[in-house]
Amino acid sequence: MQSTAMPTADQHGFRPHSDGSVVPVQTRSERFRSTDVSEFAPITGREHEWKYSPVAAFADLTSGELDGSRVAVEQTSADGVATTWIPRDDARIGRAGTPEDRASAAAWSAFDEALLVEVAGEEAKTVTITRPAVGVAPRGAHTVIEAAPNSRGMVVLRGTGDARLTENVEIVVGEGANLTVVSLQEWSDESVHLASHFARIGRDAKLKHIVVSLGGKVVRVNPSTHLAEQGGDIEAYGMYFSDAGQHLEQQVFVHHDAPHTRSRVTYKGALQGEGARSVWIGDVLIGNAATGTDSYEQNRNLVLTDGTRADSVPNLEIETGDIEELATPRRRAASTTSSCSTSRPAASRRTRPDGSSSTASSRRSSSRSATPNSRGASRWRSKQNSRGADVASTRVFGVDDLAVNEARKVVLDGVPIAVVKDAAGEIFAIGDTCTHGDISLSEGFVEDDTLECWAHGSKFSLTTGKPLTLPAYEPVPVYAIEIVDGGVFIDPAVTIAV
Ligand code: FES
DSSP states (O other), rough: OOOOOOOOOTTTTTTEOSSSSSSEEEGGGGOOOOGGGGSSSSOOSSEEEEEEEEGGGHHHHHHSBBBEEEEEEEOOOOTTEEEEEEEETTTSSSSSSOOOOOHHHHHHHOOSEEEEEEEOOSSOOOOEEEEEEEEEEEEEEEEEEEOOOTEEEEEEEEEEEOEEEEEEEEEOTTTOOOOEEEEEEOOOOOOOEEEEEEEOOOTOOOOEEEEEEEEEEEEEEEEEEESSSTEEEEEEEEEEEOOTOOOEEEEEEEEEESTOOOEEEEEEEEOOOOOOOOEEEEEEEOOOTOOOOOOEEEEEEEEEESEEEEEEEEEEOOOOSSSBBOOOSSSSOOOOOOOOOOEEEEEOOOOOSSSOOOEEEEEEEEEETOOOOOOGGGOOOEOOOOOOEEEEOEEEEEGGOOTTTTHHHHEEEEEEEEEEEEESSSEEEEEEEOOSOOGGGGSSEEEEEEETTTOOOOEEEETTTBBBSSOSOOOOEEEEEEETTTTTEEEEEEEEEO
């Protein structure tokens, strides 16, 4: 139960800015982690992980005293499933993850005992654990769900009635196991529930994780999955229905950290009524060891009335070398040494209050052993860059994958590039890092032929890279792009301005 390092301003989600202020840490993997709430700075609402949340509505859960005693549960029984309470210093606690935010650390610091749910045996079975009486006093809780090697089962965690609860749920899936965990939020109208789920998936094991949020004033369930061993598989599903005045949030993180791992993330929601709000953030990190990764994430929102807002932010970071893209069902393969990441800005993902829906999705696959096939080979060419490394003109995605007035970040040969489609459907590529501070321009706003930095408002020309408004005064590079067979190709070594 320790932090990953001594905390600094950078670890708390901020790093120094050129004008003396601070700007948020951009990458998920850079976040500070600790089980000790005192190592997290008080929440201001400007932090990357909190900027979409109504933080004042649950300050008592992140800064106040929490009751860490046992939360009463009612449960069904099944052969092969055992539940017990274990002390906080039990070695079975802390294997699946470490808190990345203050609410999670507050719960971890507060709980007296953890509820341990053990699943064993190859027969399929289901247990439902209901918490009907959490109450209105602020509480912190901890649950560990462990599936033994080669076991099969489903565990349903159901919340009803009143609650002011922050909690952590650890899910440990042993080798070859097949586990389903359902988190069902049916709280009363004034309830507040903040949850962090940490899953560790073993070799050739599979977790199906399902979040259903229906009741509660503020519900934030953040599942984080570590595909730690070869052949691990996660299917993460979410369903939410946000009514007037309701805030339903989910920040989903999948870390591919071993060869031949697979993730599928699909969250769908509907909103109706004044002030109905949903937030979905989907982070996928494909680590250096994660060759042969297959990853897909998607969020869809259906808006039924005016006055609602849905924020949907997918982010993809790829550290492994070779990228194989599955933008369409027809496989396109390539062998290249570039790394790639994409993200979409929150602002452009706001759902339109006209009954229409918004969709955000990204799909990538990487394979160190991939070789160009007959279709893909012609789409890639290699040459030497200024550092003598072998680089490629890379197909970053299909022309139609990018929406009008959307900016997406890609990282090619270590160069962050914002790829933008303007209102006329024309595509541009400019340097992604604002010259005023370390801010990703692709998280800003596309307006006419400019991309505006969200931090302080400098607008950069998509054709020249020059800032048209202060405070930035230095240009960003503009990259040449090629459109080939419906694909957008960029070579980070070829600029047409700056
Ligand atoms: S960081 Fe200040 S304008 Fe971009």
